[in-house]
Amino acid sequence: MTDTAVGRAHTAPGGSDRPLTEAYDTALLDLDGVVYAGPHAIRHAVASLEAARGVGMRLAYVTNNASRPPRVVAEHLTELGVPAEAADVINSAQAAARLVAEKVPAGSKVLVVGGAGLEEALTERGLVPVRSMTDGPLAVVQGYDPSVGWQHLAEASYAVASGLPWVASNTDLTVPTARGIAPGNGTLVAAVRTATGVDPEVAGKPLPPMHRETVIRTGAQRPLVVGDRLDTDIEGAYNGGVDSLLVFTGVTTPAQVLTAPVRHRPTYLAADLRGLLVAQPEVTALGEGRYRCGGYEAWVDGGRLLLSGGGEDPYDGLRALCGAAWAAADADGAVPDGSKALAELGL
Template identity: 65%
Template sequence: MTAPAIPAHLLPAGCPRAPAEEYDTALLDLDGVVYAGPAAVPHAVDALHLAGRAGMRLAYVTNNASRTPGDVADHLTRLGVPTGAHDVVTSAQAAARLVAEQVPAGSAVLVVGGRGLDEAVREHGLRPVGSLADGPAAVVQGFDPGVGWPQLAEASYAVAAGLPWIASNTDLSLPTDRGRAPGNGALVGVVRAATGAQPQVAGKPMPVMHRESMLRTAARRPLVVGDRLDTDIAGAVNGGVDSLLVLTGVTTARQLLAAGPGERPTYVAADLRGLLAPHPAVTAAAAEEAFRCGGWLARVADGRLLLEGHGPDPVDALRALCAAAWTALDRTGAVPALDPAAAAAEALLRTP
């Protein structure tokens, strides 16, 4: 019996060549992908060097608006990845462009954030100010660890007065070397709670950020690389480009298996070494809703996700599980019961 072809939406997909050879530019997220806090993610530096040698341009696209592109480039260079400011695209830059399209040239803009947002606003000929009393034409808000009640209060006064409100991003959490900390989305939530207003959002997953990335990198065939389904992968889906999810940041195997169509990556890898090797294809088995990858078989039976087999690469098990879980979700509208298959996949991924 011939196995049916897998519809295109049932990715992860196979890639017969290493993605570093297949795509001209990697649009890499930073936090949780390249580094966590001040330290590099394991294997990231070597993988990026090898991807560059294979001919892939490396560009860094981050929702973190607190630092300037130069600051980010310096950090990457210190980690052993030589980078220039022109290789970095931030949500602050996307937000500043969105502001500049809505206010007169030279306008004052109330900036709630750090140096990265200040610099991006100035790049568009606008003037950062810190109070509603300074006569701003708009409010732009981005993450900075120094943002406190006085800045959030000024933002609330300005938003309540009817000024356009642009948020660099709405990520609720920010990965650090100590764990997850509140992100810009948590701070945006304070202003939202105080005013009842909703901001325009510039960062991932919104098309504004994808546009900014394409304008600044001139990528012809980009691959988005990230660790978050709701920003990196959803942003790639919104932009109509392929994506690679790495499991070094916030997304767990369980969350990936429950992903809806708008948050499904093209490829999955344990870390950035996924740029350097071909990705095996997932194939449909003869049994209904059963899928193979490597030596693993995943299927859904009686509403439960099941995994069997063995193989040298635990990510192959996760790829097969994704195909089975996503097929069932699309067919029934409900996520199949993930235990114990998800637990088994997570245990395999933790095995050295």
């Protein structure tokens, strides 16, 4: 079994002889859907993070949500039982503000479409946040905030149409809340794009500006990205050339992992953040498209994923299924049907 599975492109989930808390020095944790959903902690998150910190792993919280300043997020985490300082939180507002600061002179006014998180990040960079075109901004920055409405989007549209540089903190189409999945910043960006015909420069995950911001602020040497989204967290890890752990406490389903293209394939899979605290089982290629993990064996026949064996952890079955599904997709481009196999696992 390998010590850790290192590399960007994965043909099967990886294995680690050691708990991930020992194999990596820093966990770069997404927040929404990983640590909390709205005001409530995700099940097992608080105890798992406490245990990870206790054995020396640094915890950094990396989020595309630009609505709240880092200190407010840190206070929320602390209230949930996850002690954190403002410096432990890196958000897409900070990455967006750095991009804007590279485009305009120091002290410039910037039109903000979003919340206090964007305003604070701009101020940190020596820029002046404003809310109207009449204030004479030299750029536009847009991020998620529940308060954003038609008037804000119209103001952004006027500014973008006038030719001002436009930076979006992220383009996530959805955001998990305590009540379910809600529209994210990507839907608000789409409104301005539709009105102007212009595309913004995007700062957040999965794009390089966010990874750059994270590395600058954390100094991580052996980081592990931990997230619940394939198109932001896992693709961001792929783009940054670092390993990733996908947890199933947010928006991604096991069925979606089976059909993931190369850039969306995580290194490791776990039900929740307890996966940080344990070694990861190896997925073994047996030949002829068959893969084994734990007591499970998976393969493709007639365009369908098949599963045999069993074990205590259904996620071992999912890991084996990923190996078979990803290998089949890479070989002929066809995505096998895994619905029956997932039902057998209760996933």
